[in-house]
Amino acid sequence: MFLEVEGVSKFFKIQQDGGVSILQVIDDISFQLEEGSFLSIIGPSGCGKSTLMRLIDGLQKSDEGEVRIKGRAVTGPSPDRGMVFQNHNLMPWRTVIKNVEFGLEMLGVSKQERRSRALSILETVDLTGFSEAYPSQLSGGMQQRVGLARALVLNPELLLMDEPFGALDAQTKVLLQEQLERLCRRLQNTVVFVTHDIEEALYLSDRILVMGTRPGRIMEDIQIPFPRPRESALRASTKFAQLKQHLWS
Numbered sequence: 001m002f003l004e005v006e007g008v009s010k011f012f013k014i015q016q017d018g019g020v021s022i023l024q025v026i027d028d029i030s031f032q033l034e035e036g037s038f039l040s041i042i043g044p045s046g047c048g049k050s051t052l053m054r055l056i057d058g059l060q061k062s063d064e065g066e067v068r069i070k071g072r073a074v075t076g077p078s079p080d081r082g083m084v085f086q087n088h089n090l091m092p093w094r095t096v097i098k099n100v101e102f103g104l105e106m107l108g109v110s111k112q113e114r115r116s117r118a119l120s121i122l123e124t125v126d127l128t129g130f131s132e133a134y135p136s137q138l139s140g141g142m143q144q145r146v147g148l149a150r151a152l153v154l155n156p157e158l159l160l161m162d163e164p165f166g167a168l169d170a171q172t173k174v175l176l177q178e179q180l181e182r183l184c185r186r187l188q189n190t191v192v193f194v195t196h197d198i199e200e201a202l203y204l205s206d207r208i209l210v211m212g213t214r215p216g217r218i219m220e221d222i223q224i225p226f227p228r229p230r231e232s233a234l235r236a237s238t239k240f241a242q243l244k245q246h247l248w249s
Contacts, residue, residue: 002035002190003056003158007065009215010051025051027215028065033207038184038191040201042247043211043219049194052216053162056192057081069158079107082151086163088143090135090150097122097131100149107154121153124183141172148180152187159184161193165200174232177203181230198247202240203230210247222247 008029014021026048033039041049054060056067058076067074069081090099097118104114122128125145135143144164151159165173181204184191195201201208202224210220224243226234234240 001032002037002070003033003192004068004071005032005052005056005065006030006068008052008055008062008067009064010048010055010060011063024215027217029216029218030065031209031218031221033190033192035190036188038189038193038204038206039209040193040195040205040207041209041211042195042198042201043216044213045196046214047211048214048216049211050162052211053083053160053192053194056158057083057160059083079103079154080157082154082156082159084144084147084151084159084161084164086166088135088147090143090146092135095132095134096127096138096146099135099146100153103150103154117153118149121149124152124187125149126179139172140168141176144168144176145179152189157190159189159191161191163194163196166196173197173200178232180204181228185228198244199235202226202243202247203235208247 009027010025012023012025014023029052041052043049051060055062056074058074058078058081091102094102097115100118100122101114104117119131122131125148127142127145127149130138130142135146138146148164165176168176177200193204205224207224208222209218210222211217212219225239
C-alpha cells in the first residue's frame with residue numbers, strides 16, 4: 001500500500017488562565033491510499049484536516065500512531081512529498097521561474113538541469129510565457145499555478161494540497177479544478193487534497209474522507225463512482241447532486 005495512516009492522534013498544549021490545558025485535535029485516524037489515487041478530506045473548520053496533512057507531510061509528529069509511505073515511517077519533511085498551501089507563499093523578489101527552481105536549488109541541482117525542469121513544468125501548468133514575470137504581475141489563479149509547479153518540479157511521490165483554491169473567485173476556482181483533474185490524470189499523481197468545498201471534492205476525487213468535529217475522526221469513507229475524464233456537465237447530473245447532499249448531511 002502506498003500511504004498508510006494508522007491510529008494517528010494529535011494533542012496540543014494550550015496556555016489558558018495561567019495554566020496549561022491539553023487540546024486533542026485528531027483522534028485515532030486510520031486509512032490507506034493506493035498509488036495514483038486522488039483522495040479528498042472534507043469536514044468543518046477546526047476538525048483537524050490541516051493538522052492531518054502536516055502529519056502526513058512530516059511537518060509535525062503524531063502523539064499516537066504512525067504514518068507510512070511505501071512501508072517507511074514518516075519522520076520529517078522530504079522532497080518525496082510536495083505541499084501546496086492556500087497561500088502560495090511565492091517569493092516576490094524572484095521571477096516565476098526562479099520561484100519554481102527554488103526547491104531544486106536547495107537540493108543542489110545544477111543550474112542547467114533545474115532551468116530545464118522548471119521550463120518543462122511551467123509548460124505543463126500553461127505558464128510558459130510568464131517565466132520571467134514577477135508574482136505581483138500575475139492573477140491569483142496564475143500565482144496558485146506557480147505554487148503547484150514549484151511542488152511538481154520536485155517530482156514528489158505524494159502531492160499534498162491544503163485548500164489550494166480557497167482564496168480564489170468562483171470562476172477561477174472551477175477552471176483550476178478542471179486543469180488539476182486533467183493534470184493529475186496525465187501525470188498519475190497520488191494526491192491528498194483538503195477542502196471545505198464539497199462540489200470541488202466530488203469533481204476531483206476518487207475517494208472522500210468525511211471528518212467530524214474536533215477531535216477530528218473519520219465519519220465516512222466514500223468511493224466516488226464517476227469515470228474519468230470528467231467534464232463540466234458532471235456537476236449538473238442527478239447522481240452528483242445526490243452525493244453532494246449526502247456529504248452535506
